[in-house]
Amino acid sequence: MALIVQKYGGTSVGTIDRIRNVARRVARTKNEGNQVVVVLSAMSGETDRLIELTHQAVDFPEGREYDVVVSTGELISIGLLCLILKEMGYRAMSLTGFQVPIVTDSVFGSARIKRVGTERIMEGLKKDFIVVVAGFQGVDEDGNITTLGRGGSDTTAVALAASLRADLCEIYTDVEGVYTTDPGICPDARKLKKISYDEMLEMASLGAKVLQTRSVEFSKKYNVPVLVRSSFTDAEGTFVCKEDRDMEKAVVSGITYNKDEAKISVVRVPDRPGIAAKLFRPLTAEGINVDMIVQNISHDGYTDLTFTVSKRDYKKALGLVKEVSKEIEAKEVVGDQNIAKVSIVGAGMRSHAGVASRMFETLAREGINIQMISTSEIKVSCVVDEKYTELAVRVLHEAFELGKEDVEEE
Amino acid sequence: MALIVQKYGGTSVGTIDRIRNVARRVARTKNEGNQVVVVLSAMSGETDRLIELTHQAVDFPEGREYDVVVSTGELISIGLLCLILKEMGYRAMSLTGFQVPIVTDSVFGSARIKRVGTERIMEGLKKDFIVVVAGFQGVDEDGNITTLGRGGSDTTAVALAASLRADLCEIYTDVEGVYTTDPGICPDARKLKKISYDEMLEMASLGAKVLQTRSVEFSKKYNVPVLVRSSFTDAEGTFVCKEDRDMEKAVVSGITYNKDEAKISVVRVPDRPGIAAKLFRPLTAEGINVDMIVQNISHDGYTDLTFTVSKRDYKKALGLVKEVSKEIEAKEVVGDQNIAKVSIVGAGMRSHAGVASRMFETLAREGINIQMISTSEIKVSCVVDEKYTELAVRVLHEAFELGKEDVEEE
Numbered sequence: 135m136a137l138i139v140q141k142y143g144g145t146s147v148g149t150i151d152r153i154r155n156v157a158r159r160v161a162r163t164k165n166e167g168n169q170v171v172v173v174l175s176a177m178s179g180e181t182d183r184l185i186e187l188t189h190q191a192v193d194f195p196e197g198r199e200y201d202v203v204v205s206t207g208e209l210i211s212i213g214l215l216c217l218i219l220k221e222m223g224y225r226a227m228s229l230t231g232f233q234v235p236i237v238t239d240s241v242f243g244s245a246r247i248k249r250v251g252t253e254r255i256m257e258g259l260k261k262d263f264i265v266v267v268a269g270f271q272g273v274d275e276d277g278n279i280t281t282l283g284r285g286g287s288d289t290t291a292v293a294l295a296a297s298l299r300a301d302l303c304e305i306y307t308d309v310e311g312v313y314t315t316d317p318g319i320c321p322d323a324r325k326l327k328k329i330s331y332d333e334m335l336e337m338a339s340l341g342a343k344v345l346q347t348r349s350v351e352f353s354k355k356y357n358v359p360v361l362v363r364s365s366f367t368d369a370e371g372t373f374v375c376k377e378d379r380d381m382e383k384a385v386v387s388g389i390t391y392n393k394d395e396a397k398i399s400v401v402r403v404p405d406r407p408g409i410a411a412k413l414f415r416p417l418t419a420e421g422i423n424v425d426m427i428v429q430n431i432s433h434d435g436y437t438d439l440t441f442t443v444s445k446r447d448y449k450k451a452l453g454l455v456k457e458v459s460k461e462i463e464a465k466e467v468v469g470d471q472n473i474a475k476v477s478i479v480g481a482g483m484r485s486h487a488g489v490a491s492r493m494f495e496t497l498a499r500e501g502i503n504i505q506m507i508s509t510s511e512i513k514v515s516c517v518v519d520e521k522y523t524e525l526a527v528r529v530l531h532e533a534f535e536l537g538k539e540d541v542e543e544e
Numbered sequence: 545m546a547l548i549v550q551k552y553g554g555t556s557v558g559t560i561d562r563i564r565n566v567a568r569r570v571a572r573t574k575n576e577g578n579q580v581v582v583v584l585s586a587m588s589g590e591t592d593r594l595i596e597l598t599h600q601a602v603d604f605p606e607g608r609e610y611d612v613v614v615s616t617g618e619l620i621s622i623g624l625l626c627l628i629l630k631e632m633g634y635r636a637m638s639l640t641g642f643q644v645p646i647v648t649d650s651v652f653g654s655a656r657i658k659r660v661g662t663e664r665i666m667e668g669l670k671k672d673f674i675v676v677v678a679g680f681q682g683v684d685e686d687g688n689i690t691t692l693g694r695g696g697s698d699t700t701a702v703a704l705a706a707s708l709r710a711d712l713c714e715i716y717t718d719v720e721g722v723y724t725t726d727p728g729i730c731p732d733a734r735k736l737k738k739i740s741y742d743e744m745l746e747m748a749s750l751g752a753k754v755l756q757t758r759s760v761e762f763s764k765k766y767n768v769p770v771l772v773r774s775s776f777t778d779a780e781g782t783f784v785c786k787e788d789r790d791m792e793k794a795v796v797s798g799i800t801y802n803k804d805e806a807k808i809s810v811v812r813v814p815d816r817p818g819i820a821a822k823l824f825r826p827l828t829a830e831g832i833n834v835d836m837i838v839q840n841i842s843h844d845g846y847t848d849l850t851f852t853v854s855k856r857d858y859k860k861a862l863g864l865v866k867e868v869s870k871e872i873e874a875k876e877v878v879g880d881q882n883i884a885k886v887s888i889v890g891a892g893m894r895s896h897a898g899v900a901s902r903m904f905e906t907l908a909r910e911g912i913n914i915q916m917i918s919t920s921e922i923k924v925s926c927v928v929d930e931k932y933t934e935l936a937v938r939v940l941h942e943a944f945e946l947g948k949e950d951v952e953e954e
Contacts, residue, residue, distance in 0.1 A: 150600040151746065191561040191624045192631040199630065202638050203623035206616040209592065213613035214601045220609065221602040228612050232642055233687055277643055 136301040137169045137259070141269065141291035144178035145308040146365035147211045153177075154422060156365060157218040159306070160264060164224065169259045171298065172266045173291040176207025181270075201242045201271075201281045205231070208268035208287070215266050225263045229254060231271035231279070233422040236290065237372035238272035241421055244283035245272055246348070247290075267294060285346030296356035303358050305345060306365035311372030312337065312344050314536035315389040319524045322537030326387060327370070328528060330377035333387050336479040336513040350374070358431045377481055385482035385489060386534040391523050392475045395425060396448040397505070398455055399440040405432040409462055413439065416454045422447040426508045426515065428473070436465075438507060442517065473505065474523040475516040478530060490514045496533040502526055546711040547556065547579045547669070551679065551701035554588035555718040556775035557621045563587075566775060567628040569716070570674060572632065579669045581708065582676045584625060584699040586617025591680075605699035611652045611681075611691045615641070618678035618697070625676050625776075635673045637662060641681035642689070646700065651831055654693035655682055656758070657700075660707040662836035676705060685821065695756030702759045705775045706766035715755060716775035721782030722747065722754050725799040732947030736797060737780070740787035743797050746889040746923040749771060760784070787891055796944040797888035801933050803884045805835060806858040807915070808865055809850040811873035815842040819872055826864045832857040836885070836918045836925065850916060852927065855881060884933040887925040887943050888940060900924045906943040913935055 140160060147153050156172075160269075164170050184204045188195030195203075212228035219226035234254060238245035252317075258265040269287025272280045282289055288305060295303035310325055312334065317323040329337070331354035338346040344362055353360045353374065363371025403409055410429070417424060427441040445449045452469050459467045476497075483489045493514050497504060502525065506517035518526055531537060551572060557563050566582075574580050585591075594614045595823035598605030605613075622638035629636035648655035668675040679697025682690045692699055698715060701941040705713035720735055722744065727733040739747070741764035749913060751759040754772055763770050763784065773781025813819055827834055853861045853913070862879050869877045885908075893899045903924050907914060912935065928936055941947060 150597065153601065187560065187620065187624060189626060191563065192627045194631075195627055197630075199623045199626035199636070201623075202626070202640075206619045209616045209619075210597065210613050213609045213611075214597060216609035216612070217598060217602045217605055220607075221604075226609070228609055230612075230689070248953055279640070366645050 135167050135169065137171070137298060138163055138297040139171045139173065139291050139298065139300045139303045141173040141287055141304065142175065142306045142365055143156060143287065143308065144181070146306050147174055147176075147215070148165075148178035150214070153211065153214050153363075154218055156306075157215060157222060159365065160215075160219065161224060162506045164264055170217065170264050171255060171259070171294055171300070172264065173269045173287055173294060174208060174211040174266065175269050175287040177211050179212065180207035197242050201279050205268075205271040205279050207280050208270050210266050218265075219264055221411060225261070226266060227258050227263045228266045228268070229258075232266045232273045234267060236272035236293070238274055238280045238282070240274040240276070240278065240280065242278075242280055244421065245274065245280035247272060247282070247293045247352075250293050255294070255298065259437065261435050266342060276504050281349075283346075285343070285349070288346040288349035289352060292352040292356075292357055292358050292360065295358045297522055300358070303353065305359045305360060305362045307344060307362065308364065308366065308450075309344065309368060310364040310369040311362050312374070312388070314387065315527055315531050316391070319391075320389075320531045320537065323531065324537060326372050328375065328378070329372045329387060329466050330481050331374060332377065332512055333479050333481050334374045336477070336510065337390050345374070346460040370424060379436060384480055385486045386478045386480035386536065387482075388479050389527050389530045389536065390477045390479060390536070391527050392477075393520060393523060394445050394476055395442040395473065396445045396451055396469060396471040397440060397442050397473050399468045399470075400455060400459055400464045401438050402436045403414045403459075404463055405435055405437040410439065412462055413455065413458055416458060417443070417451055420450060420454065422451050426506055426517065428506050428508065430512065442473070442506075444473070472520040473517050474520045474526075475515050475517050476523065476526040476530065479513045481512050483512050483514075492533060493530060496529050497526060498527055500525060545577050545579065547581070547708060548573055549581045549583065549701050549705040549708065549710045549713045550716060551714065552581040552585065552716045552775055553697065553718065553853060554585040554591070556716050557584055557586075557625070558588035560624070562775075563621065563624050564628055566716075567625060567632060569636060569775065570625075570629065571632060571634050574674055580674050581665060581669070581704055581710070582625065582674065583697055583704060584618060584621040584676065585697040588662050588679060590617035590620065606653050608688055612689050614676075615681040615689050615691050618680050622676045622678050623740060629674055629676075633943055635671065637668050637673045638678070639668075640678045641747070642683045644677060646677075646703070647684035647715050648684055648690045648692070650684040650686070650688065650690065652688075652690055652708045654831065655684065655690035656690070657682060657703045657762075660703050662707050665704070666706065666824050670834060676845045692758075693756075695753075695759070698756040698759035702762040702766075702768050702770065705768045710768070711878045713763065713770045715770060715771060715772045717754060717772065718774065718776065719754065720774040720777060720779040721772050722784070722798070724797065725937055725941050726801070729801075729937050730799075730941045730947065733941065734947060736782050738783045738785065738788070739797060740891050741784060742787065742922055743889050744784045745890050746887070746920065747798050747800050755784070763791045775791060794890055795892035795896045796946065797892075799887070799937050799940045799944070799946065800887050801884055801886045801888060801937050803930060803933060804855050805852040805883065805885055806855050806881040807850060807852050807927065808858075808862060808884050809848060809878045809880075810865060810869055810874045811848050811878060812846045813849055813869075814873055815845055815847040822872055823849065823868055825863065826868060827861055830860060830864065832861050832864075836916055836927065838916050838918065852883070852885070852916075882930040883927050884930045884936075885925050885927050886933065886936040886940065887923050887946065891922050893924075903940060907936060912937055
């Protein structure tokens with residue numbers, strides 16, 4: 135008997151019929167003799183509807199009350215699934231973030247999980263219940279409702295799997311697994327059988343929307359085996375796990391892109407210690423995540439500093455930076471929303487030279503100008519003009535021979 | 545400085561603009577130097593949408609999980625109102641049934657409030673917050689989410705007012721107060737300035753949909769002064785309070801009707817002790833409320849027993865009663881959904897004779913057959929064929945001279 139956590143995303147529970155389909159999958163897993171904990175997102179469209187309501191209400195919806203509104207969608211889906219499971223003859227019990235409890239910090243809108251109460255769930259499992267937990271939401275130490283940010287249900291599932299020492303965490307979604315790149319852009323994109331936590335982490339944070347970044351961090355930290363698969367087919371899916379030998383054969387595992395970021399450049403800043411700290415402090419205070427940061431060498435005591443934030447935070451960030459820029463005596467602040475980040479990811483880069491050059495050459499050959507570069511051990515990211523996104527992805531996918539079945543033999 | 549509880553119903557918060565309107569009313573009360581606790585229903589249509597979802601999911605939605613789904617509507621409205629109040633510059637804090645806590649029994653779907661935690665609200669008020677509480681919902685001793693049944697937000701408001709020892713409980717709705725009868729049926733229906741708890745209790749339980757019965761019981765028990773008024777106008781409203789001298793002048797204060805009930809007759813039951821108990825036990829066990837019960841004198845050791853239940857419970861009740869009827873050897877069970885209950889209510893009946901006769905005569909003159917009669921100290925109810933409802937209401941309203949301004953002089 136295994137303990138399996140299954141997470142179903144918004145499209146998988148998008149209609150009553152689809153929730154019925156989820157119920158059948160859950161029942162099958164239960165019938166096979168497993169203990170099952172289910173984590174659900176809100177029915178697709180529901181959270182958007184709630185967010186829209188808050189925007190109709192006020193200009194800048196945020197904070198405690200925003201979370202109260204947008205966390206309701208998951209309560210509907212968990213209640214409905216339990217009603218259906220019960221009608222099918224199973225014992226089923228829904229639990230809200232409050233009831234589990236999933237204790238988070240108090241950063242409303244993007245709270246982080248601090249700990250998960252397992253007692254109530256374990257008690258339910260012992261009594262043969264299928265336990266259905268609301269994704270995306272938690273409760274802070276003062277009993278306030280919090281939400282984990284977009285895609286937070288993945289994190290809920292992995293955190294539960296870690297806390298419950300589950301044997302497997304299945305993430306059901308509307309795609310069949312993790313692909314070498316977006317099949318919508320590259321028709322010959324190939325589904326990966328396995329991917330390491332680190333690669334998945336880069337893929338997720340770079341824009342492959344299969345798993346939320348934080349959920350992969352969590353699964354890596356607690357070594358939770360994650361299987362990404364489709365709730366609509368019985369296809370095999372992609373296994374996210376520790377790096378193993380097979381994986382090392384591939385130099386590059388995938389190409390990702392992200393159009394959700396915007397670029398802000400602070401031009402001609404006097405190059406003194408503490409400038410960067412001063413610049414980013416107000417952003418941190420407002421909970422704005424800065425992604426890439428590039429600072430060039432200094433000329434005549436002046437330097438340029440460029441960074442990217444999510445488009446959602448762009449206006450706010452630009453305002454904050456403009457204020458600070460006066461204080462630090464920068465010449466000007468320039469923003470650009472028409473950018474995309476295209477990246478190559480692969481654990482094999484560690485042992486293979488020349489991967490970055492091949493990327494730069496491939497883009498140059500197509501006349502695509504690179505605006506920013508950022509690298510890590512297992513990825514290289516380039517910011518380019520947004521209009522080149524699809525082209526860049528396609529030529530890189532081809533250049534690294536990802537579409538071919540024998541890529542692993544390289 | 546007074547402590548005022550204000551409750552706004554579904555139509556009062558039916559759109560974002562209407563929630564803004566509520567925010568302005570709340571702000572005005574706050575600006576006048578009062579402490580304000582607000583109780584909200586779900587936006588109109590929202591709870592119906594949720595109920596519809598549960599019916600799409602299963603044939604008989606009920607129990608714990610049903611409550612999880614249908615209690616979400618209020619969370620949306622309290623969050624939105626707080627967002628708007630905060631944007632207007634006020635301190636505002638929403639509290640769910642969980643957070644208050646509003647502790648209820650575990651009768652899902654129609655739970656009763658056992659006690660209300662006042663600590664968190666009082667703390668909020670002390671810190672100058674407007675506290676906005678979700679109506680209709682609570683939490684049982686085991687931490688399960690419960691709902692109070694339709695109109696439960698009124699009860700939430702009165703229970704809060706009682707627990708907080710509020711100076712006034714204002715119930716904002718889409719009508720301007722309590723009328724002598726439904727103005728939709730009788731154009732000359734008159735708004736009452738005052739009505740006693742007892743009269744309101746009869747009016748509410750008999751179908752005047754201004755206040756939920758249980759909320760009036762609560763307000764009577766704890767002597768909470770209630771003002772029923774419109775959220776759309778500044779009209780005076782109706783004050784619900786202890787009986788006073790002015791009121792006694794009116795023999796009949798109002799005419800009510802209720803089309804939501806159905807009649808079940810158990811025919812030719814052997815008249816032995818314990819029969820009624822046997823009959824109603826399974827109904828009670830299923831949480832089905834029985835309203836009128838009429839048992840006639842026995843003939844040859846047999847009697848007929850007729851009672852009414854809400855149309856919602858009709859099918860279930862009929863099934864249960866049919867089962868028991870075999871056991872108690874009744875001849876047959878007959879049901880009828882095409883009935884209406886028409887009632888006259890007035891504290892003055894206590895001291896005036898002949899009120900019931902006048903009612904029966906009035907109905908007889910119109911050829912309306914009376915199927916069942918039930919009386920209390922301050923009301924007389926008659927069950928008639930549903931098709932006569934409006935006619936019965938109009939002729940009774942006229943017979944008791946309720947449309948005339950000088951009715952109090954009678």
